[in-house]
Amino acid sequence: EIVLTQSPGTLSLSPGERATLSCRASQSVSSSYLAWYQQKPGQAPRLLIYGASSRATGIPDRFSGSGSGTDFTLTISRLEPEDFAVYYCQQYGSSPPGFTFGGGTKVEIK
């Protein structure tokens, strides 16, 4: 089973600043089968990135994903007020159990 570790647990930043979120896998994630989701309080997760670097439909280009193998990064180039939320990475594509999530990174207003 692939274990995903996200860091930091909490990121305190101001609007306009750059956010860099990390997701590290316990073993290589095949074909960059990694997704990122955003979740706001009381809401369902929303897809941001799939395939490690492809933006989902309607996602602003200030969100970008990168990485391969065991190290992946979600970058928010300039934080907008609506970006303060919890972010989760997810791996897919492996043998059962084929879906695992990281523990999440909370991006909070400094």
Added chain:
Amino acid sequence: EVQLVESGGGLVKPGGSLRLSCAASGFTFSSYSMNWVRQAPGKGLEWVSSISSSSSYIYYADSVKGRFTISRDNAKNSLYLQMNSLRAEDTAVYYCARVAKPSWFVFANWFDPWGQGTLVTVSS
């Protein structure tokens, strides 16, 4: 518009049972694998179970194996989760989620979209 709407959550005593439903609309339900994901209060996301488009392949997280049963009715565009022998640690919001693309391999794709979730509380 693609939509997933969960129902069936509520308060149940330890050892009790509950059946969750997820009504799908806006897409060809029978072509997509479907999933349940849960989130305990204040915690992260946990994958619970997946079912292939024709119900041929079914998978469970170890934490629910033997207690939960996933099923679907393609004629009714509905997904279900039968939860038995419920424990306090099963308390969570349960989300129904579709894989993004049809595929023979249940784990081939990310989740998109998600339903709004239904809260299950297990307490005496």
